[in-house]
Amino acid sequence: MNIPWHIYRSFAQQHFPDVLKPRAKDSHKGTHGTVGIIGGNVGMSGSVIMAAKAALKLGAGKVKIGFVQNSLPMPVLESQPEIMLYTAQQLLQQQDINAWLIGCGMGTDNNACHILQTLSEHQLHKPIVWDADALNLLAKYTKFHTLLNSNHIITPHPTEAARLLQQQTAEIQAQRTLAALNLYQQYHCISVLKGYQTLVQITDTQYYLNESGHAGLATAGSGDVLAGMMVSLLAQGMDCAQAACAAVWLHGVAAEILSLQQIGPIGMVATELIDAARQLRNQLLMTDN
Numbered sequence: 001m002n003i004p005w006h007i008y009r010s011f012a013q014q015h016f017p018d019v020l021k022p023r024a025k026d027s028h029k030g031t032h033g034t035v036g037i038i039g040g041n042v043g044m045s046g047s048v049i050m051a052a053k054a055a056l057k058l059g060a061g062k063v064k065i066g067f068v069q070n071s072l073p074m075p076v077l078e079s080q081p082e083i084m085l086y087t088a089q090q091l092l093q094q095q096d097i098n099a100w101l102i103g104c105g106m107g108t109d110n111n112a113c114h115i116l117q118t119l120s121e122h123q124l125h126k127p128i129v130w131d132a133d134a135l136n137l138l139a140k141y142t143k144f145h146t147l148l149n150s151n152h153i154i155t156p157h158p159t160e161a162a163r164l165l166q167q168q169t170a171e172i173q174a175q176r177t178l179a180a181l182n183l184y185q186q187y188h189c190i191s192v193l194k195g196y197q198t199l200v201q202i203t204d205t206q207y208y209l210n211e212s213g214h215a216g217l218a219t220a221g222s223g224d225v226l227a228g229m230m231v232s233l234l235a236q237g238m239d240c241a242q243a244a245c246a247a248v249w250l251h252g253v254a255a256e257i258l259s260l261q262q263i264g265p266i267g268m269v270a271t272e273l274i275d276a277a278r279q280l281r282n283q284l285l286m287t288d289n
């Protein structure tokens with residue numbers, strides 16, 4: 001099986017040069033940023049766990065989950081004990097988070113709404129990825145609209161985009177370029193319209209159309225993994241535009257690598273993307289020969 005690393009490397013060099021930056025020899029875990037992930041209501045703990053594993057394996061120094069539950073669903077994450085576990089209320093007290101992800105499996109109940117409000121009011125100056133149920137709450141309550149800024153990224157799939165723009169999913173899909181621009185203009189932040197050929201709207205006039213990946217990505221949790229990868233790059237210091245585009249591209253290429261190994265497209269599962277993305281990130285650091 002031939003994986004075209006040199007082609008991936010030259011594409012990344014051209015479009016997301018920060019992804020190719022090696023770690024400084026004297027770096028420590030603090031250098032690589034701390035990620036805070038809030039979500040995982042009862043029955044959906046898996047969503048934040050997938051996002052957290054993706055964030056850790058894409059290079060964040062520390063990753064902390066804040067479950068939107070009254071108590072922790074487990075005392076330790078046996079499959080990845082490196083990840084620190086809190087309730088959302090506890091995590092919101094912490095001052096050392098460099099970048100936040102909120103929404104994966106969070107639910108839209110009053111408690112979830114209150115937590116989103118607390119985070120968006122008190123951590124406005126930090127990069128925040130708004131995903132899944134954070135987007136559903138954003139669509140439902142106009143009070144959140146003014147809280148978004150250029151430090152923030154929204155990552156709707158077409159149905160979430162339809163809720164945000166008060167349209168039908170079919171309308172979004174019929175005019176995806178317009179929908180991405182409308183999201184950017186209405187919500188004042190980088191807008192990632194997911195699906196086949198994900199669009200990232202970066203400014204009024206600038207967008208990135210992603211061509212990596214395939215339909216194997218249409219599987220439960222794939223968006224949670226993407227969001228975890230994105231917040232990881234943000235915590236490592238990448239700017240929002242580059243982090244959004246790079247994460248989308250890496251996520252797609254990870255799926256391509258798995259298919260080249262006959263792991264997918266059919267039956268490929270979201271967690272399998274994580275190690276493939278880690279391998280890719282390390283391969284990108286190597287020099288062509």
Ligand SMILES: NC(=O)C1=CN([C@@H]2O[C@H](COP(=O)(O)OP(=O)(O)OC[C@H]3O[C@@H](n4cnc5c(N)ncnc54)[C@H](O)[C@@H]3O)[C@@H](O)[C@H]2O)[C@@H](O)CC1
Pocket residue numbers: 043044045046047048103104105106107132133157158159160169194195196220221222223224
């Ligand atoms: N293990 C877990 O705990 C998981 C939790 N998840 C969470 O479950 C919650 C519900 O998310 P869902 O996204 O399932 O529910 P939604 O009701 O938001 O959207 C699902 C529907 O959106 C439409 N859609 C999505 N992508 C589309 C595309 N590319 N083109 C056209 N239509 C498209 C489809 O009709 C699909 O049935 C979220 O909070 C999410 O984070 C999911 O991520 C799956 C895994």
Ligand SMILES: Nc1ncnc2c1ncn2[C@@H]1O[C@H](COP(=O)(O)OP(=O)(O)O)[C@@H](O)[C@H]1O
Pocket residue numbers: 132157194195196197198213214215216217218219220221222223224225226251
């Ligand atoms: N046909 C497709 N081709 C390429 N990428 C796809 C396709 N379908 C889905 N994806 C990608 O898979 C991910 C699905 O995310 P999402 O809909 O949020 O799923 P989940 O909520 O289950 O995590 C997105 O990154 C999306 O762009």
